[in-house]
Amino acid sequence: MINELERIINSENKKKPLTDKEIAERMNLSREKITLMRKENGIPSSKARMKPLLKKEIEKILTDKKNISKRKLTQILQDKGFAASRHIVRKEYDLIIDRENKAPENNQVVKEENCFSNIIGAELSLKTQIQQAKAAVLYPPHGLHTLIIGESGVGKSYLAEQMYRFAVQENKIKNDKFVVFNCADYAENPQLLYSHLFGHKKGSFTGAEKDKDGLIKRADNGILFLDEVHRLSSEGQEMLFNVIDNGFYRKLGETDNKEKINLMIIAATTEDIKSNLLATFRRRIPLIIDLPPLNKRSLEEKLKFIKHFISRESRQIEQKIILKYEAARALLSFEPENNIGQLESKIKEICARAYLNFISSNSNEVKITLDLFNLKIQRSFFEGSVNREDIKKLIKNDIILSPEQEEILKMAEKNKYKFDNNIYKYLEEKNKELYSLGFTKEEINQKLNELLAEKVKNVFSQAEESLFEDGKLLNELVDNKVLDMVNDVLVIIHRELPEYVLNNRLKYAIAMHLDAVIERIKSGKIIKHPDLEEIKKSNNKLYNISKKIIKYLNEEYRLQIPRDEVGYITMYLNNLDMNQSPNRTSAQPAIIVISHGGVASEMLKVANWLIGDSKAKAIDMHLDQPPMQILDELIYTAKKIDQGKGILLLVDMGSLKSFGDVITERTGIKTRVIPRVDTVMLMEAIRWAKFDNLELDDLVSRIYHSSNKYSRTKRKEVILIYCITGEGAALRVKDYLINRIPELENQYEIITTGIHDKNINHYINKLEKNYNLNAVIGNLKPDRQVNNFYDFEKIYSEAGFDRFIEKLNLKNKLKSKNNPQLLLNKNLIYLKPKVKNKEEALKFLSQKLIRAGVVKESYYKAVKEKENWSVTYVGDGIAIPHADSKHVNYSQFALAILEEKIEWSGFKVDVICMFAFKDLETENFRKFYSKLKKKLSFIKKAEEIEVVKEALING
Known part of the structure; x- marks a missing residue:
């Protein structure tokens, strides 16, 4: 079994190592079993396995880009395929920078105080403890064995880690020589405990298939940190004090050879040491550091903890957080049972609630208010556990906590109009962030739309039109190379279309699009245009101009922009064309976007600004408003804007998805609904709706097809076969197709059904929402327009079959007639x-x-x-x-x-x-x-x- 585990790990992607859960799924075992096997055999965790390669890549990037931000560094690493969170990158980045600052020029080293200066209270309530910690590390030759005691959550593990950093800084030990062992893991199994700490010889017990070194060996010439040392059995404590006394140890199963060891032991416990540790063990630990509980530390230090934890969350969400005055007073009065650890946990939970309020409202600030606290914290201020006068001396107003330091804040103010130009990447980042905060998928869909609208709202509501006109905003959004490209493109457009006046919206839209194109090319993500031939047919003149543009950019800037981008450039030009052509009066499908909060209006405002004014309408629904209250307004709007081609209703979530049938029933207007709307989808809908003679069903199909380009999960490719009397005939057609095209099922999921009990139009609509519907085969044509429909008679005919395989590009998949x-x-x-x-x-x-x-x-x-x-x-x-x-x-x-x-x-x-x-x-x-x-x-x-x-x- 261990061989299989090692084989899987050896073959994994080193940039994205498998987690214990992923390995467990492959081996059909529990995650706990995999974790135990991995630890017993000294195999590092997925993060630890990734770190050497990650560290090497970070050092390489920093060589060329010394001033790169941690956020940008994380993005580059993720683009290169690393499964690295911003937290992991930040930690490795800090270690590298600390190492660079510590050594080199003029043989100078960082002052020792830096290692402990980030411990709150280092010069106040913990001054004695910090001096003890320094003395323990510096004591020759290998430091004093130390026991850190204190209640749960007072910072024992954190102090132990800082002692290790101090030892590295003072050249007492090498980097990566800090080995952590939680004694509770093997408290009831002395044999495994011994094996894990000291290692074992092959054959020493069942399952010991080879020699293995223990953690003590790994900690040689370093520090071994034993957390929850009180969970060690008496036998375990005796094992350790023999090592302390003699400086030697034996592996489990070893009878002759002893191995020499030099290490410093730091142990930690929450329990009374006289009751839980052997006297013989206590006598061998010369230094005891007692960390006080939070309620024994000063109110000033408690406020520093609160600010520190909120600042960390501020960096996490990249937003400043305002701690309201009353909320700050309540937190200072709150006495968590588990000290600093519980305070940290509560603040993380409170910040998550504040962030939820922020992204679900029109606020541009994350605020921590009293109503976000549970009753216990709210009551703490009024119950008088802390002197109110002492609190008043510390805080007098709201406390504003920002993600970065003051000079970085100034830089952020300079870029206040900037938002991520690659919308797809922006959505993915925020999705991960919301998921980490515990939101459901349904909530994430809503919050992403709201957050996106809020972000772009800040751009357009704060910026004056003159800012766009003089190019200030564009300079913030794209680099000089893209600006040069855009200017060249505008020259080509002006030469080819002299009758039109070019506006800044076109310049802005093309700049954003080209910037995204270059990013996609770099990352290898090439996007296909959903209907390139239709674009070419409908707008041949503009299509040819777009071809010239792409050809020029590829030659002049040595790019490899794919042919499909011609279609997108054509669509931008088409908007310019139609917005200035007064004779365009043909009917179009009408569009209504509706969502919770004030998001719909903001999305439409942005879409209209980027691609030109449209006749689309937006309806905002209050978060606590019952859906049926909005229905009358929706029906009134539908009647008002319908041009005879039906209504496309773009909604965010929930019961809004069912409004389409209600509108059709009450007004007779054909209505189609697409859920999970965002700004990108709305822009696509407005663009496509402007094409002459495009029916509502065609518009819906194109949007679903096009939306795949920014969908995070690939939609299944489907062929539907149905029969009006039952599923039998549909199954026969399926067998016929599979026999003639053996690989058909490898490329498409084939769905068969009888429709005697179904509305085929509704059934197809439902499939299109979840799949890419490539072909429909049936013995009765549906009322609605369907791409690639074949009746049974045609699919059985050679001409019809040939058209089917040609449309689905299956000619090379046919079986040999003579096999x-x-x-x-x-x-x-x-x-x-x-x-x-x-x-x-x-x-x-x-x-x-x-x-x-x-x-x-x-x-x-x-x-x-x-x-x-x-x-x-x-x-x-x-x-x-x-x-x-x-x-x-x-x-x-x-x-x-x-x-x-x-x-x-x-x-x-x-x-x-x-x-x-x-x-x-x-x-x-x-x-x-x-x-x-x-x-x-x-x-x-x-x-x-x-x-x-x-x-x-x-x-």
Whole structure:
């Protein structure tokens, strides 16, 4: 089992190592089992396995970009394929910078105070403890063994880690020589405890398949931190004080050899040491550091903890957080049972609630208010546990906490109009962030839209039109290279379309688009245009201009912009064209966007600014407003803007999705609904709706198709086959297609259904919301327009079948017409079927071929007619009944081997081979019959169908 674990880990992507959960799924074991196996065998966690490569890559990036921000660094690493969170990157970044600052020029080192200066209270309530910690580390030769005691959550582990950093700084130990062991993990299993700490010899116990070093070996010439040391059994404590006394240890199962060890032990416990630790063990720990609980520390330090934790959350969400005056007073009064640890946990929870309020409202500030606290914290201020006058001395107003320091804040103010120009990447980042805060998928969909609208709202509401006109905003959003490209593009457009006045919206939109294109090319994510040929056909002049633009950019800037981008540039030009052409009066599908909060209006404002004014309407729904209250306004708006081509309703979530049927029922206006709307989708809808003669269903199909380019999960490719009377005929068509195209199911999911109990239009609508619907095959055409529809008669015809495989690009997937292996399906071989006469045999095999989709319903009747005027007995007890090829869908044999011979036109028959031929040459039939005759005696004795097929195919 361990070999399998090592094999999986050795073959993993080193930039994105497998988690214990992912490994457990592969090995069909529990995650706990994998974690235990990994630890027992000294295999690092996924994060630890990634760190060496991550560290190397960070150092490489910092060589070229010393002033890069941690956020940008994280993004670069993620683009390179690392599964690295901002927290991990920040930690490695800080270690690298600390190391660079500590050594080099003029043999200077960082002052020792820096290692402990970030401990709150280092110069106040913890001054003595910090001095003890320094003395313990500096004591020759390897430091003093130390026991840190104190209640849960007072910072024992944190102090131990700072002692390690201090030891590295003072060159007492090397980096990465801090080994942590939680004694509670193996408290009840002394053998595993011994193995984990000291290692073991091969064969020392069941499962010990090879020699293994323990944690003590890893901590040699370093520090071993034993957390929850009180959970060690008496035997475990004795093991340790023998190491302390003698400086030697033996592996489990070792009887002769002893290994020398030099290390410093730091232990921590929350319990009374006299009751829980052996006196012999306590005597061997010369230094005890007692950390006080939070209520024994000053109010000033408590406020520093509060600010520190909120500042950290501020960095996490990249927003300043305002701690309201009353809320700050309540937090200072709150006495958490688990000290600093519980205070930190509560503040994280409170900040998450504040952030939820921020992204679900029109506020541009994250505020921590009293109503976000639970009753226990709210009451703490009024119960007087802390002197109010002392609180007043510390705080007098709201406290504002920002993600970065003051100079960085100034830089952020300079860039206040900037937002991520790659919207897709922006959505993905925020999705991860919200998920980490515990939101549900439904909430995340809503919050992403609100957050996006809020972010772009800040851009457009704060910026004056003059800011856009003089290019200030554009300079903030894209680099100089993109600006040069845009200016060149505008020159080409002006030369090709001199009759139009170019506006700043076009410049802005093309700049944003080209910037995103370059990012996609760099990351290898090439986006396909959903309907390039339609664009070319509808806007040939603009299409050709766009081709010139892309060709110029590729040649001049040495890019590889794909052909599909011609379609998108054409759409931008098309908006410019139509916005200035007064004679464009053809009807279009009307668009209404509706969502919770004030988001719909902001999305529409941004969309109209970027691609030109539209006739789309926005309706904002209050978060606490019942859906039915908004319905009257929605129906009024639908009636007002309908141009006779129906209404497209773009909604965010929830019950709004059901409004389409209600509008149609009450107004008679055809309405289609698309959920999970965002600004990008709205822009796509407005663009496509402006195309002449585009029907509502076409618009919906294009939006679903186009939306795949920024969907985080790939939608399934689907073919739908339905029959009005039941699923049987649909299954026969499926078998027919699979037989002729064996790899069809590898590329498409084929859904079959009967529609006697369904509304086929609604059923197709539902499929389109969840899948890419590539083709629809049925015996009754739906009322709505469907791309790639084929009725049964056409799909069975050669012309219709050829059109089907051409549309779905399946020509190279067809089976060879002359492949004998595909002429005999094991599901059409029958051993000892219960047929008593010729009539039953013909009916039995015909029905099997019909149900398999090999032949048409008329085949059985045609076979019987042929038997009336010809003899199909061919000798050796074999009959080969058949019918004309016009009754056949594709070539196939059905074979029945009888237990008893039956009468067949005056002959005795026990092998019946019903032959359906469509496009098969005579030679193929002759070869098949030759094998059948040659292997006849063997086949008649066969007990398994696979044996029969093998004999007839391979001899």
